[in-house]
Amino acid sequence: MSQPSQLHENKPxxxxxxxxxxxxxxxxxxxxxxxxxxxGVMYLISVMIAFLLGGIFAMALRVELLTPGPTIxxxxxxxxxxxxxxxxxxxxxxxxxxxxxxxxxxxPLMLGAKDVAFPKLNLLSLYLYWTGATLVxxxxxxxxxxxxxxxxxxxxxxxxxxxxxxxxxxxxxxFSSIVTGLNFIVTIHTLRAPGMGWMRMQLFxxxxxxxxxxxxxxxxxxxxxxxxxxxxxxxxxGLFDATRGGDPVLFEHMFWFYSHPAVYIMVLPAxxxxxxxxxxxxxxxxxxxxxxxxxxxxxxxxxxxxxxxHLFVSGQSPFNDGAFAVISMLVGVFTAIKVFNWVATLYRxxxxxxxxxxxxxxxxxxxxxxxxxxxxxxxxxxxVHWHDTYFVIAHFHFIMVGAVIMAFLxxxxxxxxxxxxxxxHEGWGMxxxxxxxxxxxxxxxxxxxxxxxxxxxxYYMYPERFQALNVASTAGASLLxxxxxxxxxxxxYALVRGEVAGDNPWDSxxxxxxxxxPPPKHNFDETxxxxxxxxxxxEPGEEVEHVVI
Amino acid sequence: xxxxxxxxxNPHLAHHYETIEKQDYAVRLGMWLFLGTEVLLFAGLFLGxxxxxxxxxxxxxxxxRHLDLWAGxxxxxxxxxxxLSVALAYDAIKRGKTKRCAALLIFTIACALAxxxxxxxxxxxxxxxxxxPGKWYHYAEVTxxxxxxxxxxxxxxTGLHAFHVIVGMSILIWLLSRVLRGHFSESYYVPVxxxxxxxxxxDLVWIFLFPLxxxx
Numbered sequence: 001m002s003q004p005s006q007l008h009e010n011k012p013x014x015x016x017x018x019x020x021x022x023x024x025x026x027x028x029x030x031x032x033x034x035x036x037x038x039x040g041v042m043y044l045i046s047v048m049i050a051f052l053l054g055g056i057f058a059m060a061l062r063v064e065l066l067t068p069g070p071t072i073x074x075x076x077x078x079x080x081x082x083x084x085x086x087x088x089x090x091x092x093x094x095x096x097x098x099x100x101x102x103x104x105x106x107x108p109l110m111l112g113a114k115d116v117a118f119p120k121l122n123l124l125s126l127y128l129y130w131t132g133a134t135l136v137x138x139x140x141x142x143x144x145x146x147x148x149x150x151x152x153x154x155x156x157x158x159x160x161x162x163x164x165x166x167x168x169x170x171x172x173x174x175f176s177s178i179v180t181g182l183n184f185i186v187t188i189h190t191l192r193a194p195g196m197g198w199m200r201m202q203l204f205x206x207x208x209x210x211x212x213x214x215x216x217x218x219x220x221x222x223x224x225x226x227x228x229x230x231x232x233x234x235x236x237x238g239l240f241d242a243t244r245g246g247d248p249v250l251f252e253h254m255f256w257f258y259s260h261p262a263v264y265i266m267v268l269p270a271x272x273x274x275x276x277x278x279x280x281x282x283x284x285x286x287x288x289x290x291x292x293x294x295x296x297x298x299x300x301x302x303x304x305x306x307x308x309x310h311l312f313v314s315g316q317s318p319f320n321d322g323a324f325a326v327i328s329m330l331v332g333v334f335t336a337i338k339v340f341n342w343v344a345t346l347y348r349x350x351x352x353x354x355x356x357x358x359x360x361x362x363x364x365x366x367x368x369x370x371x372x373x374x375x376x377x378x379x380x381x382x383x384v385h386w387h388d389t390y391f392v393i394a395h396f397h398f399i400m401v402g403a404v405i406m407a408f409l410x411x412x413x414x415x416x417x418x419x420x421x422x423x424x425h426e427g428w429g430m431x432x433x434x435x436x437x438x439x440x441x442x443x444x445x446x447x448x449x450x451x452x453x454x455x456x457x458x459y460y461m462y463p464e465r466f467q468a469l470n471v472a473s474t475a476g477a478s479l480l481x482x483x484x485x486x487x488x489x490x491x492x493y494a495l496v497r498g499e500v501a502g503d504n505p506w507d508s509x510x511x512x513x514x515x516x517x518p519p520p521k522h523n524f525d526e527t528x529x530x531x532x533x534x535x536x537x538x539e540p541g542e543e544v545e546h547v548v549i
Numbered sequence: 550x551x552x553x554x555x556x557x558x559n560p561h562l563a564h565h566y567e568t569i570e571k572q573d574y575a576v577r578l579g580m581w582l583f584l585g586t587e588v589l590l591f592a593g594l595f596l597g598x599x600x601x602x603x604x605x606x607x608x609x610x611x612x613x614r615h616l617d618l619w620a621g622x623x624x625x626x627x628x629x630x631x632x633l634s635v636a637l638a639y640d641a642i643k644r645g646k647t648k649r650c651a652a653l654l655i656f657t658i659a660c661a662l663a664x665x666x667x668x669x670x671x672x673x674x675x676x677x678x679x680x681x682p683g684k685w686y687h688y689a690e691v692t693x694x695x696x697x698x699x700x701x702x703x704x705x706x707t708g709l710h711a712f713h714v715i716v717g718m719s720i721l722i723w724l725l726s727r728v729l730r731g732h733f734s735e736s737y738y739v740p741v742x743x744x745x746x747x748x749x750x751x752d753l754v755w756i757f758l759f760p761l762x763x764x765x
Contacts, residue, residue, distance in 0.1 A: 115564075118579060191566075218589075220587070221593050224590050225593060228593075235682070235683065238682070238701055239698070239705070245697065250600055
């Protein structure tokens with residue numbers, strides 16, 4: 001296996017002496033920076049800590065479920081643990097992960113800009129994230145919440161556990177998300193380099209654009225909703241309390257109006273990452289550029305009108321059920337458009353089997369499998385059977401872990417040399433990737449079977465007949481965890497001792513690779529002028545390069 | 550285009566923008582997006598109003614008769630007037646008339662304060678009567694089921710709106726202090742424009758709240 005860069009470069013790659021990482025020194029220069037790249041790096045560290053925490057909670061849950069009876073914790077601890085897992089993974093990891101880290105780091109580079117539109121607001125969004133995260137975790141330490149991440153009323157307004165700090169934390173995290181989204185929309189509108197029309201933007205930029213629209217339009221509603229639950233709990237206003245005339249289903253509508261589109265806040269950037277990496281690792285122009293770009297907007301649009309499929313058993317009218325079911329299935333159409341285009345990009349490409357490609361293959365399988373089961377649970381009659389069972393758990397973990405975390409790992413490996421100028425160890429990368437793809441399947445495929453057999457979610461005890469599949473799932477989760485630990489070790493090693501990567505180790509045609517790796521403080525020594533379409537690997541008169549594996 | 554005629558670098562131009570026009574466009578777009586998020590923030594409460602008005606039509610109708618129509622109407626006039634004065638303040642600074650702008654901003658801030666005072670008096674009456682939200686409700690004159698929810702919605706919407714009035718007022722005071730220190734001129738006035746836009750939103754929300762809560 002040879003590095004692509006070695007094929008046409010004989011001199012060893014150089015690490016740029018002055019770059020954004022060492023241009024200013026000291027902790028204070030990081031905490032007060034308005035450089036989008038440094039903010040991206042700080043987001044990377046923050047979300048990885050959140051992911052580690054959420055992962056530890058997940059492992060605790062899996063260990064508890066090894067035996068039908070109590071194993072290592074009681075019912076209340078279990079309830080707090082799955083709430084903690086959900087809240088941390090969704091609000092602290094998945095929503096900010098790809099936009100916060102790679103959106104911040106790569107978006108201005110891909111646009112040929114010096115920074116995002118509002119650099120100070122960008123730093124503010126990071127501080128809001130830290131504040132919200134601290135509040136959420138403090139609330140959990142102060143007594144914990146046992147409502148699950150969905151905070152359904154009237155349970156959430158009557159539970160004796162500490163809820164208010166968690167809700168306030170989520171409210172503040174929402175602000176962080178809105179500020180990021182608003183910043184990216186304005187950046188994409190105003191800071192494109194000369195020559196970059198809308199149809200010359202990279203597909204990651206399109207994906208972030210669609211994501212940002214959802215962040216800006218949906219997040220205020222969850223902000224208000226969690227605030228109302230908090231007020232309700234403290235003040236007893238009766239808004240969602242049926243004993244005072246209130247309507248708990250209203251809460252469900254308001255909650256899912258955000259929380260369903262929030263799935264696309266997580267998935268759309270993931271799809272953007274795959275569009276970038278799949279072109280780079282098949283060394284081929286992306287197939288169906290426009291369709292991939294438009295389908296991102298399509299998902300963002302349709303995603304706003306699908307929330308009612310969470311309420312099939314909440315007493316919604318049959319007409320609503322049917323309408324929401326059909327609209328939900330439309331998401332599958334747009335996703336399928338993307339999948340076909342990705343596969344067509346791979347077809348007859350000069351495929352470079354590197355770590356990110358393993359994750360790409362995993363991603364494609366998971367999004368198809370998770371998507372198909374999504375169509376299944378969007379079917380009203382089937383959902384009545386599967387609602388609140390492990391089938392639903394397995395379905396959304398296929399999308400959120402299977403698709404989003406695979407994409408996050410693609411992004412980490414693909415852009416690691418861009419961010420830090422060094423390479424991770426390819427061999428260990430392959431080992432970890434194989435472990436994770438296998439471990440993921442072993443964790444969640446048994447959960448589909450458990451759910452179909454009738455095991456409800458959020459229970460810490462279960463009948464003995466479910467034990468074999470639960471043990472299989474926990475074994476898979478251990479593989480998964482082992483894979484993540486390997487990644488953490490070799491990435492930290494690569495930061496310090498990794499081989500110098502050179503400016504463009506993948507020989508990618510993405511615009512973010514036009515500058516040095518790591519980039520200088522102001523991104524480009526001179527403003528780039530864009531003269532060709534993105535992801536362009538073949539040009540007239542230019543020989544197509546094939547990487548020898 | 551007047552600012553690009555000179556070759557002196559504009560102190561208000563951030564390093565990552567090419568021209569001041571582009572930067573102004575960016576901040577305006579950012580503000581409009583932000584106003585969009587504000588509309589959606591209130592939308593959740595308007596949804597709550599709609600649902601409960603549908604459920605408890607009679608209680609809502611009856612309870613709305615017990616609001617102080619005069620106070621509400623006066624506040625509506627006060628806010629619409631303040632919207633006009635903030636627009637005139639923007640027009641003044643655009644022509645470089647700093648003093649005129651400052652006077653109009655002071656008038657707008659006074660209107661905001663008047664609104665809050667009237668609203669405060671209204672609130673204190675409601676507190677005395679016991680027309681309070683949820684479990685605190687003990688107002689004897691409206692006993693129809695759902696009346697407590699009317700006052701829940703009333704306090705939540707007007708409370709959130711009053712919070713926005715306070716924020717808007719703070720922004721106007723900050724703008725006034727910058728106007729008085731001579732920060733703005735006919736070539737640089739975008740912050741006044743954005744502050745004015747925010748104030749219009751505060752006004753607009755009330756224009757929806759007033760008929761929904763007081764009139765119908």
